[in-house]
Amino acid sequence: xxxxxxxxxxxxxxxxxxxxxxxxxxxxxxxxxxxxxxxxxxxxxxxxxxxxxxxxxxxxxxxxxxxxxxxxxxxxxxxxxxxxxxxxxxxxxxxxxxxxxxxxxxxxxxxxxxxxxxxxxxxxxxxx
Numbered sequence: 001x002x003x004x005x006x007x008x009x010x011x012x013x014x015x016x017x018x019x020x021x022x023x024x025x026x027x028x029x030x031x032x033x034x035x036x037x038x039x040x041x042x043x044x045x046x047x048x049x050x051x052x053x054x055x056x057x058x059x060x061x062x063x064x065x066x067x068x069x070x071x072x073x074x075x076x077x078x079x080x081x082x083x084x085x086x087x088x089x090x091x092x093x094x095x096x097x098x099x100x101x102x103x104x105x106x107x108x109x110x111x112x113x114x115x116x117x118x119x120x121x122x123x124x125x126x127x128x
Contacts, residue, residue: 002026014059014088015045022090025050037073044074044083054083058093071095 003026010016010030019030032047032054046055056071058064064071064085072095074083085093 006030012045012059015057018057018086018088018090019046022086023048035074035077037077042070042074052082054078056083056085057088058085059088064093068095 003023006026006028007016007019010019015030019028027049029047029049031043031045034041034043035054044054045057047053048055054074056067056074058067071083071085075095085095087093
C-alpha cells in the first residue's frame, strides 16, 4: 500500500495530519497490533518500521495528560528508544524529566467553514 493510500484510511484528523507531514516514506503502520501490558493492552497510533519506533500522537494537552499513565507504562515496557510521543506537527513531547531537548508545546488547528445556500463559500484554517 502506498503512503497516500495509508493516509487516506486514517479516520482521526490529528493522526491523518501527523502522517501527512511526518512520514516521508511508506514503511509505517497506522494502529499497529496491540502491546500486552499484562493487566491490559495498548495500541499506539503508529509504528515506524524504518526506525523500529512506536509513536503516539497527542492531539491536545488535555489528551496528553489524560493518557500520561499509559504513556509512562509504554516507556517502561518498550523503553525510550522504541516509544515516543509527538504532537500533531511531529515535535517530540516531553513526558519524563530525564528527556532533554524536546518540545512541550502543542500545535492546534481550527477550521471555519462558511456556507451559503448549502454551498461552501469559504474555508479557513488557522494553525497555532
